[in-house]
Structures are given as C-alpha cells and as structure tokens.
Amino acid sequence: MLHKLSPYKLMLGLLLLSKLGIAQIQEPVKYLKLDEAIEKAYQQNRAIQLAKMDETIAGSRLKQTDALYLPQVGLSYTAMTTNNPLNAFGFKLQQKSISAADFNPDLLNNPKGTPDFSTKLEVMQPIINLDMLYQKKAAEKQAEMYQYQTKRTTEAIKLEVQKAYFQLGLIHASIQVLKDALATSKTVEAFTDNRFKQGLIQKSDLLNAQLQVRSVETNLAKAESNLGNASDFMSILMGQTTDQIYSVDEIPVTTTALLGTAPITSADRADFMAMQKAIDATDLNITASKKSYLPKLNAFGSYQLNDSRMLGFGANAYLAGVQLSWDIFKGNRTKNNIATQVLEKNKLLNQLQQQREQAQLEVGKAYRDLNNASYQRIQQEKAVEQASESLRILQNRYQQGLVNTTDVLMATTQLAQQQLALIQASYDKQISLVQIEFMTATNKK
16 A cells, blocks of 8 residues: 655655765766676776785795795805904914914914905705695695685675666666656646646645655755765776766666575685685694604705905815704793694684674575565556556646645655655665675686
C-alpha cells in the first residue's frame, strides 16, 4: 500500500543526498566506461602503487639473503706507526725487513717510531649455516605474502571503482527523475496559475504548486552538486585530476537467480593466502632459530701487503682457513626468542581463523542484501506503474476540475519517490553482486 506524502517534500534526501553542497555543475562532461575506469585504477591508483612498492621492498630484502651463498670481500689500506716493542718488531716481520741488528736488546726494548703501511684483501665464504638457510626461506614466504597483499589491494580498488561507477549511474538516473518531476510540477504550476487568474481556485493552491517547483529545483541542484563530488572521487580512484564530470552507462538490470544458501568464501582468497604466508614465514623463522643451535662452517682468507713507505707494496703474505664454530650457550636468548616466535605464530593462526569467519559473515550479509534488493526492485517496478497511472488519472481529473491541486502535487511527489526507490534498489542489487564477487574471489587462473 502506498503512503500519502506531503507535496512539499521529496524523499531524495533519504535515498542518496546526505552529503551534498548546492553548487550547480559547470565542468565539462566526459563519458566513462566501467572497464576503462578499472584499467586506469590498476595503472595509476595510489594504493595499488604503494602495495607494489611494498612488494618490491620485500623482493629487495629477499635478495639480501643471497649472502648465505655469496662470499664477502673487503679491501682496506691502513697506515700506522708505533714505538711499542712488540708491535714495532711485528711490523718489521710483516715487512720482511728484519736484520741481525734488529736483535740488539737496546733496539728491541727501545725502538724508534716504526711505520707500517698495510694493504689487505679479506674474503669470507659461508659454507654451512643452516639458520641462514631457513631465514632465506622465510624471506621468500614474506615476499610471496606481499604479492598476495598487492593482489588483494587491486581487487579492493576494483570494488571501489565499481561502487563509484554505479553511484554515478544512480545520481544520473536520479537527476533525470528530478528533471521529469520538475517538468511535471511546472506544468501543474502553469495550469494552476491560469485557473487562479480565472478565479476558479484559491491562491493557496497556486502557492502550493509554486512551492513544489521550488522544492524540486532545490533537490535537483543538490543532486547535480553530488554528481561533482562522486566524479571527483572516481578521479581520485583512477589517479586522475579532479574537476571532471563523468557520464556513465545506466545501472544494469540483472536477473541473477537467488540461491538457497550463501556462497562459501574460498580458502585461497588473496588476503587469506597473505596471512597464511605470514604464518609460514614465522614457522620457518622458528626453525631457523632452532638451527642456530647447530655448528656453523665458514671459510676465510686474506692477502696482505706491508711496507714501511706510503703507497709501498713490498712484502706480501696470505692466510687461509676453515672455521667450525658452535654457539653453545647465549644466556637463553635463543630459547626465549623461539618461545616468542611460537606465540606470534599462534596469534597469526587465530587472526586467520577470525578473518575467515568475519569474511563468511560478510558474504552472508551481502547475499541477504542481494535477495532484499532483488525483491525490492520487483516491488518498486509495480509501485512505479501504479504511481504513474495514479498521476495520469489525477491530472485528467484536475484538468476537469474534479480534484484539487494538492492531490496532483502529492501524486507527482509519490511518483518521483517510487522512481528514486526503484533506482536505489537497482543500485543496491548491483552493489551486492560486486561485493559478493569480491568476497568470494580466488587465486585460480
């Protein structure tokens, strides 16, 4: 049953115009396709670019773990002088310049300042470091985690673009409804003004008709202003400059069949997989910490040039070897670190479970919203037909003087309200569809 409404209030504000200015639209209008908007967002949206930067940073960190296999090489040049007996004699040994006179006790005990200029090349080659091996595997999982995060961010931006696009369609359709309502109201106003001049109706009827026109004009101005706000938001999503008004395709009328139960979220959804990779990385870090208890095997070597003159490279020597080291006790630091990592892993497991439950809850809600919007749209189609017929009948009777102005104005308002509600139902249905698509996305190609 249709409710009787005041002829002075359109219900547009309850449907979509809660955050508006009242400026008129003056910017040029540009036609925009949905696929074009999504593609521009993929290429230029800031959130996607930041996610890709995080992915690149994770890849760079992964490359740092190549130190597990690659040697470390260092080159140094050192200039020193000393009169310390031990060091002074050692300098001469390194320079291979010891003579019999250097064994004079007076010179050994009281050497003069002895310079040494040393050029040294050092090489460290890891051989077996099991803890670093698992740290590298953990870094690989973290890099994969950021890849999934980038994918989910891209999916989220696509959803926002779709919602913004359909909102533009909603506003354009609402503007057209208001223009039609304005034309009808002006027709009623003109007819009422003519009858008032003939003395057939009271001035209050004329004032009501004029007030109706002003009310619709105000709501139309607000809708056009809201079109500018929605267009600016779309521009931001696409990484474009603002102050561009977009025209879009009409909101599609889908005939999606209603299912018996809500669809199930996929276990390989990108955000779930990102969380799983974080758990895998933590697990590998735990293994790496445990492996740090084991011995490490590394090779080392150096080549050294020593001379008593600056930029001299007289004596040379090398040193090479293999070191087996074993950290037996570190004050329980490793043990406590492992305990902390286990707690962090358990926290991530609980977060993943909570995330999946929350996702399924959201899917259920979106599915019910879809059912509601589908049913409401069917009802609103009938309501629009009834309101249109009611207005037609009242207009005919009004022209014959059988009904008053208020009845016609109320019928005009009622038709506009039902048309706006029909548009809103189409919008709600389309939003529910894209939300379900987003929530049930998978990584399967």
